[in-house]
Amino acid sequence: MKWAIVDSESGMVTNTVLWDPQDPWTPPIGTHLVELGQREVCSPGMTYRPDEDPRFVPPPEPDAG
Numbered sequence: 001m002k003w004a005i006v007d008s009e010s011g012m013v014t015n016t017v018l019w020d021p022q023d024p025w026t027p028p029i030g031t032h033l034v035e036l037g038q039r040e041v042c043s044p045g046m047t048y049r050p051d052e053d054p055r056f057v058p059p060p061e062p063d064a065g
Contacts (some may be wrong), residue, residue, distance in 0.1 A: 002055065004034045006048045012048045013056065 005015045005027050016018075016036075019025055027033050036042055049055055058063040 002036045002042075004017050004036060004042045004046075005031050008032050012055060013042055013044050013048060014040045016042055017042050 001019060001021070003017050003019050004013045006012070007014055008030055014028075014031060019033075021058060034048055034050075040054070040056060045059050046050075046056045047059065049057060
């Protein structure tokens with residue numbers, strides 16, 4: 001299964017991981033895991049929004065100026 005490691009304060013995805021919950025593992029302090037749906041796309045730098053669709057959005061584009 002693919003999981004997003006999400007910063008608990010900012011909601012930013014810090015990394016993704018393939019993990020079978022049968023094996024013991026704890027994400028880094030200050031983060032939590034979010035299991036990705038079968039068709040969800042996620043990568044580091046994206047923002048997690050648990051109550052919206054899509055739940056993961058890319059960072060805003062930088063100003064061109």
